[in-house]
Amino acid sequence: MTTATTTATTVAAPRPRVTTPWLLIVPSLVFMLLLFGWPLVQGILAAFRSEGAFTLDNWARMFADPYFSRALRNTLLLTVIVVPVQLVLAVGMALLLQSRPRFAGTHFYLWAIPLALSELAAGLVWLAIFSPRGYLNSFISWLGLGDGIGWLDYDNATGMLFAVVIAEVWRATSLVFVILVAGLQMVPRDYDEAAQVFGASAWQRLWHVTLPSIRPSLQVALVLRTILAIQVFAVAQALTGRNFPLLVGETYQWYVNLQNAAVASALALVVLGISLVVSIVYLRTLRGQDHTPERGGAR
Incomplete structure (x- = not known):
């Protein structure tokens, strides 16, 4: 009887709260708030404030600026062109590397070289x-x-767009390529071999x-690359100056x-x-669907 009572008391006792994991992440939370949260709040206040009072004049000046509409159009157009091209190229390069051609290691390092260059350096290379x-x-004259x-003439918008697209594709495709290669390394080759056995085409x-199988890697690569494409600045600045305005470039101009x-x-x-x-x-x-079978069906 005493044993049963002791057992019931032990089971009914409330479980202690586990606070250690939360305490461990407090330094990271504080660091993130100070590094990102505080500047974000200050930026929002600056955008909606003038001489200590709330105002929309700053937004009115931004929308009235003739460069703003061009910068918005060029940024969106550049992103829409560059990201799909880079994704297709990176997938092709990663699959080619997965087939293990001769000197595969050399191919990887050659394709990853642009990662070592800054945006400005890449812009200067393509300016030449x-x-x-x-x-x-x-070469054309020859x-x-x-x-x-x-x-890069100021009245040749198509030529400037072409130059910036080529420079940006050359510079940043390697980033998507490295992410996809890492994702492909995690996929068992048995899946592809099984599909071949069942007669699936390439x-x-x-x-x-x-x-x-590489959906998580694709998701990371697309999100990261699209955000970076929206924030392109140094490549276009080196090639075209303000003749081909972009949103981040206009932010720099105003500041x-x-x-x-x-x-x-x-x-x-x-x-x-x-x-x-975006x-x-x-x-x-790209959110993956949960295909885990429901429990309780087997007997």
């Missing part, structure tokens, strides 16, 4: 190619096809086996050259808003 007397026009093309294996931190904060919030919307769309679209 697309400038009026650059390597590309020299072929006897004319005196060259003004790729396209069917890619679409129904490989890509679903540094025009000395107006309030409008620069409004532009930064526009970039933040677009990045958040990230949410990706996360909802």
Whole structure:
């Protein structure tokens, strides 16, 4: 009887609260709040405040600026073009590397070289190619096809877009490539071999086996690369200056050259808003479905 009473008391006793995990993450939370939270709050206040009072004048000036609409259009257009191209190239490069060709290690390091270059350095490299007397026009003249093309002329919007797209694809495809290679390393080769045994074609294996297996890596690569594409600045600045305006470039112009931190904060919030919307769309679209079978059916 005493034993039963003791057991019941032990079972009924409340479990102690576990606070140790929360205490361990407190330093990280404080660091994140100070590093990101406080600047974000200050940026929001600066965008909606003038002389200590709430105002929308900063946003009115931003929308009235003729460069804003061009910068928004160019940023979205650049993102829509660059990200799919980089994704297709990175998937192809990762699959080629997975097939283990000769000198696979050399291929990997060669394709990853652009990761070692900064945006500005990459822009300067491609400036030497697309400038009026650059390597590309020299090659065109050598072929006897004319005196060259003004790729970066202020009135050649298509040429400037082409130059920035090529430079950005060359510079940042390696980032997506490295992420996808890491994802493919985690996929057992048995899946692809089993699909081959059942007669699946190469396209069917890619679409129904490989890509679903690396969905988390694709999600990370798309979110990260899209956000970075929206924030492109140094490459376009080196190639075109303000002739091809982008949102981050206009933020720099307002803050540094025009000395107006309030409008620069409004532009930064526009970039933040677009990045958040795109990230949410990706996360909802690429969210994996739970295919775990329900319990309780077997006997």
